Amino acid sequence: MNIGIDMMGGDFAPLEAVKGVDLYLRNSSFAGTISLIGDEDILSPLIRDFPVLKDKTRIVHAPETIGMHEHPTRAFREKPASSIARGFELLASATTDAFISAGNTGAMLVGAHYSLKPLPGIFRPTISTIIPKNNGSTGLLLDVGLNADCKPEHLNQFAELGSLYARYILGIENPRVALVNIGEEEEKGNLLAKATLPLLRDNAAINFIGNAEGRDVFIDKADVLVCDGFTGNVMLKMTESFYEITRAKGIEHEFLDRFNFEHHGGTPILGVSRPVIIGHGISHGLAFSNMLKLAEKMVSSNLMEVMKDSFATRD
Amino acid sequence: MNIGIDMMGGDFAPLEAVKGVDLYLRNSSFAGTISLIGDEDILSPLIRDFPVLKDKTRIVHAPETIGMHEHPTRAFREKPASSIARGFELLASATTDAFISAGNTGAMLVGAHYSLKPLPGIFRPTISTIIPKNNGSTGLLLDVGLNADCKPEHLNQFAELGSLYARYILGIENPRVALVNIGEEEEKGNLLAKATLPLLRDNAAINFIGNAEGRDVFIDKADVLVCDGFTGNVMLKMTESFYEITRAKGIEHEFLDRFNFEHHGGTPILGVSRPVIIGHGISHGLAFSNMLKLAEKMVSSNLMEVMKDSFATRD
Numbered sequence: 001m002n003i004g005i006d007m008m009g010g011d012f013a014p015l016e017a018v019k020g021v022d023l024y025l026r027n028s029s030f031a032g033t034i035s036l037i038g039d040e041d042i043l044s045p046l047i048r049d050f051p052v053l054k055d056k057t058r059i060v061h062a063p064e065t066i067g068m069h070e071h072p073t074r075a076f077r078e079k080p081a082s083s084i085a086r087g088f089e090l091l092a093s094a095t096t097d098a099f100i101s102a103g104n105t106g107a108m109l110v111g112a113h114y115s116l117k118p119l120p121g122i123f124r125p126t127i128s129t130i131i132p133k134n135n136g137s138t139g140l141l142l143d144v145g146l147n148a149d150c151k152p153e154h155l156n157q158f159a160e161l162g163s164l165y166a167r168y169i170l171g172i173e174n175p176r177v178a179l180v181n182i183g184e185e186e187e188k189g190n191l192l193a194k195a196t197l198p199l200l201r202d203n204a205a206i207n208f209i210g211n212a213e214g215r216d217v218f219i220d221k222a223d224v225l226v227c228d229g230f231t232g233n234v235m236l237k238m239t240e241s242f243y244e245i246t247r248a249k250g251i252e253h254e255f256l257d258r259f260n261f262e263h264h265g266g267t268p269i270l271g272v273s274r275p276v277i278i279g280h281g282i283s284h285g286l287a288f289s290n291m292l293k294l295a296e297k298m299v300s301s302n303l304m305e306v307m308k309d310s311f312a313t314r315d
Numbered sequence: 316m317n318i319g320i321d322m323m324g325g326d327f328a329p330l331e332a333v334k335g336v337d338l339y340l341r342n343s344s345f346a347g348t349i350s351l352i353g354d355e356d357i358l359s360p361l362i363r364d365f366p367v368l369k370d371k372t373r374i375v376h377a378p379e380t381i382g383m384h385e386h387p388t389r390a391f392r393e394k395p396a397s398s399i400a401r402g403f404e405l406l407a408s409a410t411t412d413a414f415i416s417a418g419n420t421g422a423m424l425v426g427a428h429y430s431l432k433p434l435p436g437i438f439r440p441t442i443s444t445i446i447p448k449n450n451g452s453t454g455l456l457l458d459v460g461l462n463a464d465c466k467p468e469h470l471n472q473f474a475e476l477g478s479l480y481a482r483y484i485l486g487i488e489n490p491r492v493a494l495v496n497i498g499e500e501e502e503k504g505n506l507l508a509k510a511t512l513p514l515l516r517d518n519a520a521i522n523f524i525g526n527a528e529g530r531d532v533f534i535d536k537a538d539v540l541v542c543d544g545f546t547g548n549v550m551l552k553m554t555e556s557f558y559e560i561t562r563a564k565g566i567e568h569e570f571l572d573r574f575n576f577e578h579h580g581g582t583p584i585l586g587v588s589r590p591v592i593i594g595h596g597i598s599h600g601l602a603f604s605n606m607l608k609l610a611e612k613m614v615s616s617n618l619m620e621v622m623k624d625s626f627a628t629r630d
Contacts, residue, residue, distance in 0.1 A: 134560045134563070134564070145497055148497060148504060148505035148506075148508075149505045149506050180549060182460055182463060182544070182545055182548040182549065182552075189463060189545070190463035190464045190543070190544075190545040191463075191464050193463075193545070213548075213549070213552050214548065214549040214550065214551065214552025214553035214554075214555075214556065215552040215553070215555060215556040215559075216556075217553050217556065218553075218556055218557065218560055219556070219560075227549075228505070229497070229505075230497055230504070230505040230508070230546065231545065231546050231549055233497040233528075233529065234495060234497065234528070234529040234542075234546055234549075234550060235529065235549060235550075235553060236529065237497075237528050237529025237530040238529035238530070238532050238533075238550060238553060238554070239529075239553070240529075240530060241529065241530040241531075241532065241533055241534070242533065242557055244530075245449045245533055245534075245570070246568075246570075246571075248449070249449070249568060249570055251566060251568045251570070251571070253561075253564060253566045255560070255561075255564055255566070256561075256566070
């Protein structure tokens, strides 16, 4: 297994990325190679202080960097020697098995779009977030922003992709899927929700349990919550903000700690042919380490093939 | 001033409603009358224990009650002697100046729709919620569920109604209005947000400051946040749930306390001709007292007339 990681992406790169690789390797039995993608002149002296990196990493020189505020499409095209462009080049050519970056999110999405293919039959790739529940369990919410406008058939696919992710990565045997809505009753909702519900109900590939309201997000009603990317993005950012405010005010509790994104690392793009994980710009070592853990799990569980087979078996 | 209050609405009626009226009258210099609408046989003996109610209230007999789970339209039509139907009858005939209920929300909306008129020029009445900010200030979010599907011109009107509410009720001089969106940049959003932004920008009746993301909801970026009722309802219920979970876990902090809806009481229907306030089913005395306070403020500030004039001055 070879995991590619963009060492130049994120507000605290490359040092926190290096720390994350070090943390991961010291705490796992990882048997493969990690490709550290970035400027060799910067990385080489840096990793000398982290002896554990010597055996299991190799530097892939990428002298250019895409800044956090650069125009994604333009930057991706005009900087083929950037760490993000190199990362996708390695991934698309199967030199690496997964690619991680906490850099420019837009450029990551552009890279996935141009370098990788959606899985056959997938209308729209999607991104998700992990949701901590009040009873200690963990759920998944998707889409959280990749698809601002959705059609019912998109949400129906997100439900399947989310179910497979919940099963193979979160270890939930028969994930309960719910539709984010504004009431429990079947007839409730906006036009999109009303048109989506029958598709989900009739989808034999998922365990659909009905509607979930905003009040059900943090309780253990469903494992996978499906919505359009506009609603999901607002939900995600509200949740992050609530956590940040409680932190800033010194409100401490184990339940709140679980909202720290660094525990989960980053979000994978689901529905594309190869594992891609997008990290927060403010990622520290813990987040990078957990993204590596997630990448390893996605590769070893063969999740992309599972997803491909799931959609390929139908017309 | 005569404020009508449904004494039979809510999970803890009528006792908590009585306690709320008592609490309000003991702590205010209210000079008008409160019409206690409900079953006289139940209310008469009950209020004997609350001597302060003697002078400033009168009972309006309403022998029927609409249950929390009854079909709103059917119940409203088939129970003209219910406390909700009587309440709207009094309000529509100007016997009362405002109407409050913590009863069946659907029946309240049906009652407002059939008994009152939307203000001239208003496409859709709307409901809002109070948002506590991390710096101690207070904002408004609307629509929170009355209009699951919206057009840009609806959101533009919500922005104006919310601005006037923020100014006259929350006391914010020149309320900053923002559009709930998934990015700060003008070009971001779903189709609705993209089409709404230019309308808000060109609306001289509001102080539009641009987009606000989910992360801006609890910080003091804008005073009035505008969105469709699907998104707003999910945001509202997530917020309520977060508060309830922190309470259940014993996580205490002044910032979290401010999410207790009882401090604000209930939500007014904005865009109709007369003040109507809808309370939570689980309202206790404090919530009823604060709904009375809000009703008094809405009447004394002449908010409905102000709103009417604001829309009437344009074509």
